[in-house]
Amino acid sequence: MGSTLAQKVWAGHTVRRGGFGGDDLLYVDLHLLHEVNTPRAFDGLRAAGRTVRRPDLTVGTEDHNVPTISLTGLFDDPAGRRQAAQLRDNCDAFGIPVHRRGDDGHGIVHVIGPEQGLVRPGMTVVCCDSHTTTLGAFGALAFGIGTSQVEHVLATQTLWTGRPKDMAVTVTGTLPAGATAKDLVMTLIARIGTGGGQGHIIEYRGEAVDALSMEGRMTLCNMSVEAGSKAGVVGPDETTFAYLRTRPGMPEGADWDAEVAHWKSLRTDPDAEFDREVVLDASTIRPYVSWGTNPAQSAPVDARVPGPDEFATPEERTAAERALTYMDLRPGSRLQDIGIDTVFVGSCTNGRIEDLRAAAEVLRGRRVADGVRMLVVPGSAAVHRQAVDEGLDKVFTGAGADFRPIAGCSMCCGLNEDRMKAGQRAVSTSNRNFEGRQGKQARTHIASPEVAAASAVTGRITAPADLGDGRS
Numbered sequence: 043m044g045s046t047l048a049q050k051v052w053a054g055h056t057v058r059r060g061g062f063g064g065d066d067l068l069y070v071d072l073h074l075l076h077e078v079n080t081p082r083a084f085d086g087l088r089a090a091g092r093t094v095r096r097p098d099l100t101v102g103t104e105d106h107n108v109p110t111i112s113l114t115g116l117f118d119d120p121a122g123r124r125q126a127a128q129l130r131d132n133c134d135a136f137g138i139p140v141h142r143r144g145d146d147g148h149g150i151v152h153v154i155g156p157e158q159g160l161v162r163p164g165m166t167v168v169c170c171d172s173h174t175t176t177l178g179a180f181g182a183l184a185f186g187i188g189t190s191q192v193e194h195v196l197a198t199q200t201l202w203t204g205r206p207k208d209m210a211v212t213v214t215g216t217l218p219a220g221a222t223a224k225d226l227v228m229t230l231i232a233r234i235g236t237g238g239g240q241g242h243i244i245e246y247r248g249e250a251v252d253a254l255s256m257e258g259r260m261t262l263c264n265m266s267v268e269a270g271s272k273a274g275v276v277g278p279d280e281t282t283f284a285y286l287r288t289r290p291g292m293p294e295g296a297d298w299d300a301e302v303a304h305w306k307s308l309r310t311d312p313d314a315e316f317d318r319e320v321v322l323d324a325s326t327i328r329p330y331v332s333w334g335t336n337p338a339q340s341a342p343v344d345a346r347v348p349g350p351d352e353f354a355t356p357e358e359r360t361a362a363e364r365a366l367t368y369m370d371l372r373p374g375s376r377l378q379d380i381g382i383d384t385v386f387v388g389s390c391t392n393g394r395i396e397d398l399r400a401a402a403e404v405l406r407g408r409r410v411a412d413g414v415r416m417l418v419v420p421g422s423a424a425v426h427r428q429a430v431d432e433g434l435d436k437v438f439t440g441a442g443a444d445f446r447p448i449a450g451c452s453m454c455c456g457l458n459e460d461r462m463k464a465g466q467r468a469v470s471t472s473n474r475n476f477e478g479r480q481g482k483q484a485r486t487h488i489a490s491p492e493v494a495a496a497s498a499v500t501g502r503i504t505a506p507a508d509l510g511d512g513r514s
């Protein structure tokens with residue numbers, strides 16, 4: 043029997059099999075750090091008199107707490123400022139490269155790794171952050187780890203972890219015009235639930251996945267963790283190689299060819315078996331939006347708010363009831379009638395250049411509705427530069443949106459100055475919509491950049507196809 047991509051990468055990195063609790067000891071090729079969840083790991087390292095084993099395979103960036111309003115913008119929370127300073131000091135002390143606000147290479151940790159060519163097929167990548175799954179788009183095995191594991195990886199460049207099962211998500215056919223990778227992954231999570239991928243690594247495959255850009259694949263893999271899975275992967279192919287070819291530090295000539303041949307060999311063998319398979323028909327996927335307080339509580343934009351009685355289990359019914367109360371929604375009302383006052387385009391889910399282009403395309407010749415605040419925050423300094431080069435900044439500001447000069451997590455998580463007020467309601471391109479995620483008592487509807495931009499124009503949840511041609 044053949045092996046899956048995940049099995050091959052796992053086997054190739056296993057230093058010791060079946061240790062304590064049955065976990066395997068994996069070698070880590072790349073360790074990424076940000077300011078949250080790392081200060082205690084460095085404290086532990088120091089207390090034990092240890093050093094960082096491979097600072098050359100470790101990279102830090104400040105992203106969660108940083109103000110994105112300007113280079114000199116102040117941290118609104120002393121604890122956040124302290125964490126960011128600790129990251130910089132710890133990285134400097136241990137010889138780890140760190141990207142500070144204002145650096146060319148600065149940005150959200152999951153956005154900068156691929157841009158800088160740090161992530162390649164077949165690698166193992168870990169980071170103190172659940173959305174490390176994003177990097178699986180390159181055929182790397184990438185997942186989040188906790189603070190004590192960060193300390194272990196810093197000290198040893200290895201990690202004890204349990205071998206997950208393999209799940210295939212096969213997406214047949216072609217996505218219709220107007221449907222995006224975000225809609226695809228939201229449709230998947232609505233179908234399998236927030237625990238649907240638990241204990242598994244999801245491999246996305248099929249015609250519709252093959253057709254996605256690297257940006258789209260990153261959006262897909264990013265939200266794998268919202269389905270409870272350990273990681274998400276896409277088999278490396280010509281799209282992957284074309285993206286990597288232009289990245290810094292890639293081999294040249296015959297060395298490049300040899301590398302590509304190796305990457306191709308990592309793809310799942312035709313006779314490999316998955317523990318579970320879910321098949322989705324891409325042609326049925328429509329623009330999606332969340333109505334509840336977890337990403338599975340989502341529906342097509344043209345649907346109605348469901349009632350609790352439409353759910354199969356008592357747990358789902360209770361969760362729906364609670365979500366509807368928090369979101370202040372009435373069952374049976376149209377999602378498209380929900381008024382919003384905030385729009386956020388950004389985050390590691392949808393803060394890359396393709397996402398900004400998509401949002402700008404919808405906004406071109408249109409205006410953000412009165413009373414709506416639209417925030418566009420690039421995922422990295424490189425995305426910001428590219429957006430300015432392409433004149434997207436002018437489209438955003440011309441439409442009345444706030445286009446931020448500094449990259450960061452911004453309103454995705456509310457760990458900085460970008461928070462919503464109680465009772466405010468956003469369409470957000472981020473990945474989490476739990477109670478209070480973007481501000482105390484604030485309400486979040488997750489969607490694609492296209493839906494977010496269209497909603498900014500009308501002031502209610504809207505798919506671009508429903509905008510008509512009101513461009514000036």
Ligand SMILES: CC(C)[C@H](C(=O)O)[C@@H](O)C(=O)O
Binds near residue numbers: 078079106170172
């Ligand atoms: C702060 C960090 C640990 C957290 C995560 O792990 O995902 C954050 O990035 C998030 O999106 O909630």
Ligand code: SF4
Binds near residue numbers: 105106389454455
């Ligand atoms: S952008 Fe949001 S989801 Fe991504 S790492 Fe930052 S806080 Fe987490």
